[in-house]
Amino acid sequence: MTQPELEALAADAYVYGYPLVSSLTMVERFTQGGLGVLPAAPFNGFSHATRLAQPEDTFVSVNNDTVYSIAQLDFSEGPQVLHVPDTAGAYYVLQFVGAWTDNFAYVGRRATGTGERTWLIVPPGWHGTPSGGRENVIVSPTAVATIVGRFACTGPDDLPRVRALQDGLTLAPLEPGGLAAGLPEPDPEVPERLAFFERLRVWMAAFPPAGPDIEYQQRFAPLGLLDAGPSPYRAAAPEWTLALLKGLAAGRERVEDATRPPEDHPAGEWRSALHLFDYNVDFLGPGTLDDPEWRIPDRRAAYLSRAAAARAGLWGNHAYESVYAMTYDDADGRPLSGAHAYTLRFDEPPPAGAFWSVTMYSLPDYYLVANPLGRYSVGDRTPGLVYGEGGSLTLLLQHERPADPAAAANWLPTPEGGFRPIIRIYQPTPAALDGTYRVPPIRRI
Structure with a gap:
C-alpha cells in the first residue's frame, strides 16, 4: 500500500473510531476521577451531581437545565437491575449509550412515563429468563455502556426534590458476587502521538460493533488496528508512523469540518x-x-x-x-x-x-x-x-x-x-x- 493510500486509510479510521475512543476515554475519566460536580464512581454505580453544571464542568456542550446522574455499566459483573423512582410527572430521562455512542434505549417521561419501575439491563447475547418479563429488559449492544440520567431542575431551590429522586435511582447486580473487569488497558509504552490508534486497537477488539461495521473494520488491517498481539505502535517504522500521523490530522480536520455550518447555509440560520x-x-x-x-x-x-x-x-x-x-x-x-x-x-x-x-x-x-x-x-x-x-x-x-x-x-x-x-x-x-x-x-x- 502506498504512502498516500495509508494516509487516506488512517483518516477513515480516525473518523470511524473517534466516537469509541472519545466515549470510552470519558468513561475512564468518570470512573477514575469524576467530572466537575460529578464525583468518581465505580462501574455499575451512579455518580450524582448535586447542582446544575457550571463552567468548571468541562464536558462538551453540557446542559444547564438538568441535574445529571451518570452510571458506567460493566456487564462482566453480570446483568444489572435498575430501579427508577416515581417523579410525579416531572421530566427526567435515562439515556442508554453503547461504547460506540449508539443511543439504544430511553427510560423517562416521554418514553416510559414517570411511574416507579424496575428494569433488567443485560449484555449482548444474554440468554437468561427475566422474572419480570421481557418487556422490562434492556439489551446493551456492548459489554460496557453508559446511562446518562437528566432530572429537570429549576434552580437551587429545586435541588432537594431532585436529590430525593436521585436517592431512589439505584443499580444492583442480578447475581451478587461478581467483579467488574473495567476497560482493557492500552499499552502504556506506545508514544503519545500514536495513542489514539492504540486505544482504538484495544477497545475495538474488546467491544465489537454491529456485524456490518465489523466487516468494514477489516480494511484497517494495514494500520495495525486488527493486530491481536503486542502493540504495533511501540516501535513503528518512521515512514509508517508518518502516514498514520498525517491521516490522523486529516481525519481530525474532517470531523471538525463536519461540526461547522456549510458555507452556503442561509445567513443566521440555526x-x-x-x-x-x-x-x-x-x-x-x-x-x-x-x-x-x-x-x-x-x-x-x-x-x-x-x-x-x-x-x-x-x-x-x-x-x-x-x-x-x-x-x-x-x-x-x-x-x-x-x-x-x-x-x-x-x-x-x-x-x-x-x-x-x-x-x-x-x-x-x-x-x-x-x-x-x-x-x-x-x-x-x-x-x-x-x-x-x-x-x-x-x-x-x-x-x-x-x-x-x-x-x-x-x-x-x-x-x-x-x-x-x-x-x-x-x-x-x-x-x-x-x-x-x-x-x-x-x-x-
Missing part, C-alpha cells in the same frame, strides 16, 4: 441536529423509535455524523427526546463574537412539551461561559424575565452587563471571543420535528 444521532440502525430498544425517519441509511455517511456528534455533543439525545439547534453567526452571516451585542427575539415560545432553553458556549471547546451573574442559560423556567406584548421574549446576548435593569433581566452573558449558543427543546412537539418551527436569527445591535 443548524438543527434533528438527525445527527440517527446513526444507530442496529440496536433499538425500549424508548427508541424504530422508524426510517430516524435512521441514516448510508453507513459510511453515518460514521461521519457519529464522529461529529461525539465531537460537538457527546452522549446527546435523539431529536425526538430533545431537539438541539445551534448557530455560529448572526442574521447577516457574521461570526458571533463577544465584541458585539445581539438580540434574540421569540415572538412565540419554542414548541416544547416539557421546557426549552438557550445555553451559551465558548469556542472552540464548547464549554459553558463563566460570568459574574452565574447565568449560563435562559429559558421558559428562568425567573424574572421581562416579556413583551403578546408574550414575546427578547434576549440580550453580550459580554458586559447591561445598564438597563429590564435588559439585564433578559441578559445571556457571552465570552469575550467567539461563541456558539444551543437551543434545547425538551419533549419537542411535532412543529419542532417537521420543520414547521424555525428558531429566529440572532441580530447584531
Whole structure:
C-alpha cells in the first residue's frame, strides 16, 4: 500500500473510531476521577451531581437545565437491575449509550412515563429468563455502556426534590458476587502521538460493533488496528508512523469540518441536529423509535455524523427526546463574537412539551461561559424575565452587563471571543420535528 493510500486509510479510521475512543476515554475519566460536580464512581454505580453544571464542568456542550446522574455499566459483573423512582410527572430521562455512542434505549417521561419501575439491563447475547418479563429488559449492544440520567431542575431551590429522586435511582447486580473487569488497558509504552490508534486497537477488539461495521473494520488491517498481539505502535517504522500521523490530522480536520455550518447555509440560520444521532440502525430498544425517519441509511455517511456528534455533543439525545439547534453567526452571516451585542427575539415560545432553553458556549471547546451573574442559560423556567406584548421574549446576548435593569433581566452573558449558543427543546412537539418551527436569527445591535 502506498504512502498516500495509508494516509487516506488512517483518516477513515480516525473518523470511524473517534466516537469509541472519545466515549470510552470519558468513561475512564468518570470512573477514575469524576467530572466537575460529578464525583468518581465505580462501574455499575451512579455518580450524582448535586447542582446544575457550571463552567468548571468541562464536558462538551453540557446542559444547564438538568441535574445529571451518570452510571458506567460493566456487564462482566453480570446483568444489572435498575430501579427508577416515581417523579410525579416531572421530566427526567435515562439515556442508554453503547461504547460506540449508539443511543439504544430511553427510560423517562416521554418514553416510559414517570411511574416507579424496575428494569433488567443485560449484555449482548444474554440468554437468561427475566422474572419480570421481557418487556422490562434492556439489551446493551456492548459489554460496557453508559446511562446518562437528566432530572429537570429549576434552580437551587429545586435541588432537594431532585436529590430525593436521585436517592431512589439505584443499580444492583442480578447475581451478587461478581467483579467488574473495567476497560482493557492500552499499552502504556506506545508514544503519545500514536495513542489514539492504540486505544482504538484495544477497545475495538474488546467491544465489537454491529456485524456490518465489523466487516468494514477489516480494511484497517494495514494500520495495525486488527493486530491481536503486542502493540504495533511501540516501535513503528518512521515512514509508517508518518502516514498514520498525517491521516490522523486529516481525519481530525474532517470531523471538525463536519461540526461547522456549510458555507452556503442561509445567513443566521440555526443548524438543527434533528438527525445527527440517527446513526444507530442496529440496536433499538425500549424508548427508541424504530422508524426510517430516524435512521441514516448510508453507513459510511453515518460514521461521519457519529464522529461529529461525539465531537460537538457527546452522549446527546435523539431529536425526538430533545431537539438541539445551534448557530455560529448572526442574521447577516457574521461570526458571533463577544465584541458585539445581539438580540434574540421569540415572538412565540419554542414548541416544547416539557421546557426549552438557550445555553451559551465558548469556542472552540464548547464549554459553558463563566460570568459574574452565574447565568449560563435562559429559558421558559428562568425567573424574572421581562416579556413583551403578546408574550414575546427578547434576549440580550453580550459580554458586559447591561445598564438597563429590564435588559439585564433578559441578559445571556457571552465570552469575550467567539461563541456558539444551543437551543434545547425538551419533549419537542411535532412543529419542532417537521420543520414547521424555525428558531429566529440572532441580530447584531
